[in-house]
Amino acid sequence: MAKGVLVDLTKCIGCRGCQISCKGWNEMSAQKTVMAGDLTNPPRLNAHCYTHIRFQEDEKEGGPVWSFVKDQCFHCKNPACASACPVGALKKTEKGPVTYTFERCIGCRYCMLACPFYIPKYEWEKVVPWIRKCTFCSERIAADLVPACIKTCPTGTMIFGELDDMLKEGRDRITANPGKYVDHIYGEKEAGGTSWMYLSAVPFEWLGFNTRIPAKELPDLTWAYIAKIPAVIGVVLVAGAATWAITRRNQNMDKEE
Amino acid sequence: MTSHKDIKMWTPTTLVLLLIMGLGGLVIIYRLMHGLGAATNLNDRFPWGLWIGIDVLGGVAMAAGGFLIAGAVYILNWKKYKPIVRPAILNAFFGYALAATAIMFDIGVPWRVWHPVVMWQIHSIMWVVAIHVVLYTTTLATESSPMIFEKLKMEGAKKTVYAIMVPIVLFGVLLSTLHQSSLGAVYLIAPAKLSPLWYSSQLPTLFLVSAVMMGLSMVSLETILSSRAFNHKPDMAILSGLARGTLIAAVIYLTLKFIKLFKGGIGMAFDGSMEANMYLLEMAVGTIAPIVLLFMKNIRENLNSILFVDTLVIAGIILNRLNVSIFGVYRDQAATGLSYFPSWMEFVVTLAFISFSIVGFKVCAKYLRLFPETEGGH
Numbered sequence: 321m322a323k324g325v326l327v328d329l330t331k332c333i334g335c336r337g338c339q340i341s342c343k344g345w346n347e348m349s350a351q352k353t354v355m356a357g358d359l360t361n362p363p364r365l366n367a368h369c370y371t372h373i374r375f376q377e378d379e380k381e382g383g384p385v386w387s388f389v390k391d392q393c394f395h396c397k398n399p400a401c402a403s404a405c406p407v408g409a410l411k412k413t414e415k416g417p418v419t420y421t422f423e424r425c426i427g428c429r430y431c432m433l434a435c436p437f438y439i440p441k442y443e444w445e446k447v448v449p450w451i452r453k454c455t456f457c458s459e460r461i462a463a464d465l466v467p468a469c470i471k472t473c474p475t476g477t478m479i480f481g482e483l484d485d486m487l488k489e490g491r492d493r494i495t496a497n498p499g500k501y502v503d504h505i506y507g508e509k510e511a512g513g514t515s516w517m518y519l520s521a522v523p524f525e526w527l528g529f530n531t532r533i534p535a536k537e538l539p540d541l542t543w544a545y546i547a548k549i550p551a552v553i554g555v556v557l558v559a560g561a562a563t564w565a566i567t568r569r570n571q572n573m574d575k576e577e
Numbered sequence: 578m579t580s581h582k583d584i585k586m587w588t589p590t591t592l593v594l595l596l597i598m599g600l601g602g603l604v605i606i607y608r609l610m611h612g613l614g615a616a617t618n619l620n621d622r623f624p625w626g627l628w629i630g631i632d633v634l635g636g637v638a639m640a641a642g643g644f645l646i647a648g649a650v651y652i653l654n655w656k657k658y659k660p661i662v663r664p665a666i667l668n669a670f671f672g673y674a675l676a677a678t679a680i681m682f683d684i685g686v687p688w689r690v691w692h693p694v695v696m697w698q699i700h701s702i703m704w705v706v707a708i709h710v711v712l713y714t715t716t717l718a719t720e721s722s723p724m725i726f727e728k729l730k731m732e733g734a735k736k737t738v739y740a741i742m743v744p745i746v747l748f749g750v751l752l753s754t755l756h757q758s759s760l761g762a763v764y765l766i767a768p769a770k771l772s773p774l775w776y777s778s779q780l781p782t783l784f785l786v787s788a789v790m791m792g793l794s795m796v797s798l799e800t801i802l803s804s805r806a807f808n809h810k811p812d813m814a815i816l817s818g819l820a821r822g823t824l825i826a827a828v829i830y831l832t833l834k835f836i837k838l839f840k841g842g843i844g845m846a847f848d849g850s851m852e853a854n855m856y857l858l859e860m861a862v863g864t865i866a867p868i869v870l871l872f873m874k875n876i877r878e879n880l881n882s883i884l885f886v887d888t889l890v891i892a893g894i895i896l897n898r899l900n901v902s903i904f905g906v907y908r909d910q911a912a913t914g915l916s917y918f919p920s921w922m923e924f925v926v927t928l929a930f931i932s933f934s935i936v937g938f939k940v941c942a943k944y945l946r947l948f949p950e951t952e953g954g955h
């Protein structure tokens with residue numbers, strides 16, 4: 321069955337252990353760091369960094385509040401990226417991970433446009449570039465192991481299990497701790513639901529989460545068009561052929577007169 | 578006289594165009610050797626830029642004249658437009674060649690460009706688009722092949738193509754309808770990124786109708802310009818017919834756009850933001866001004882004013898494609914600090930593609946019988 325993750329942002333201490341273990345497990349090279357003005361490093365996900373901790377400073381009741389936000393692919397239930405891909409390089413797998421096969425990819429980057437979370441990244445500097453993004457450690461999941469980042473987390477910020485159980489756990493935590501969390505599980509409804517879901521003490525828009533993402537499966541938007549194609553084919557062919565027949569007959573009659 | 582041998586090939590303009598093409602060729606080699614990151618300013622937040630906006634979206638819209646004129650002549654039997662069938666189809670062929678070549682260098686792994694043909698993904702708009710490019714470019718090549726066969730004196734082959742022209746043209750009309758609209762459908766997947774000024778479930782229809790406007794204007798513009806080059810008087814009946822067609826399409830387009838704007842709140846077009854201003858500019862130049870002008874009969878019947886309106890429409894619709902692909906998504910895509918302005922190499926390649934179309938068209942006009950009806954003795 322499909323796996324899911326519940327990320328309880330109130331528990332994160334910003335140690336970035338997850339970030340390191342992700343690099344290690346995926347055998348990605350280190351990168352030169354640059355000063356970006358805050359502690360988030362690297363400032364954005366990129367082709368060599370599938371996850372990072374974002375250090376977010378906000379104000380609540382007059383004082384500063386720090387939040388640490390883990391970013392990575394959400395592994396949507398019905399992913400826009402996979403529906404967009406013209407060659408099936410991105411695929412939603414049964415156990416939850418959205419995986420990528422380079423051998424199919426043509427590098428059109430429509431997945432990057434389609435993903436509402438801006439997750440797929442491109443190896444811009446390479447001559448033969450790959451799309452890169454968090455794999456949900458699909459090989460580990462296939463081998464019944466917990467994803468590397470979750471395994472490393474010292475505070476239990478993330479829990480991994482059956483998707484439905486994770487959602488239920490999120491609800492239970494909100495009910496059991498009135499006032500602790502905002503009443504919103506980010507990922508429950510966004511883009512039709514995702515495998516990674518978040519709990520937070522402060523509103524999600526403060527944390528840089530995109531709250532304008534519609535609560536519906538995005539592939540339905542394009543399917544609404546594609547589903548009409550057979551009808552268009554029929555109408556155009558029939559109408560065209562009929563028009564041709566009529567105009568030709570009229571013309572022949574003109575000639576006879 | 579079998580063709581326009583008297584067209585001067587080596588004019589200064591042509592030389593400049595050839596120079597740009599040469600430069601573009603070098604940039605493309607550089608891009609193939611060093612990757613997209615080195616040649617373009619694209620980045621993780623701006624995966625598509627100028628090449629998609631102008632070369633692909635603009636090139637395809639420009640090509641719409643081909644299916645419209647072919648359809649008018651072969652399906653509707655509007656014989657009046659027969660003289661411009663060949664240039665219109667050739668123009669479409671160049672539009673598609675432009676788009677297809679641009680795609681080749683824009684995608685990361687060009688040698689896999691054929692993958693969609695064997696790896697079917699019927700849920701992907703991009704797959705639908707790719708299949709249409711392949712099918713319609715083939716159709717256009719078939720539609721223009723008689724000109725080549727004629728040149729090669731292959732009368733048999735020419736007759737065969739003419740014998741099946743009607744079904745081919747009908748197929749072309751079908752493919753174009755689908756392809757123009759599917760390019761709009763590409764953006765349906767991005768409701769949170771594309772500004773509500775452009776995002777709409779009607780995107781496919783809007784792209785189709787605006788492509789009709791652009792296609793007709795393009796054919797009209799070409800007819801006027803080439804008649805100047807060949808020193809013959811253009812057929813005013815054809816030109817005012819095209820102008821009427823543009824007018825009708827523009828009125829439909831404006832209506833659809835207005836409905837959309839009223840539904841979304843008319844205020845968003847006047848809030849002074851960059852998007853709002855780009856939207857107003859696009860609508861004023863490409864739709865409202867042409868409608869106002871074309872409603873006047875004397876404008877529809879004057880060569881210079883038609884030429885002017887054609888330019889407005891073409892500029893406006895290209896601006897629309899740029900708005901959808903760059904300006905309309907800019908705010909969302911730039912939210913985390915990355916920005917995009919095309920590199921000089923992106924500009925050079927785009928200019929090179931446009932130059933290629935102009936020079937290519939000129940070469941065809943010189944050596945092929947593009948305007949058989951205007952030749953003496955007919």
Ligand code: SF4
Binds near residue numbers: 394418437440453
């Ligand atoms: S978050 Fe983006 S990349 Fe990840 S599965 Fe969803 S659409 Fe695809």
Ligand code: SF4
Binds near residue numbers: 424
């Ligand atoms: S870039 Fe690759 S993975 Fe992304 S949509 Fe295109 S072919 Fe698919």
Ligand code: SF4
Binds near residue numbers: 343455470
């Ligand atoms: S699930 Fe795996 S790939 Fe994804 S962020 Fe965690 S460690 Fe990295």
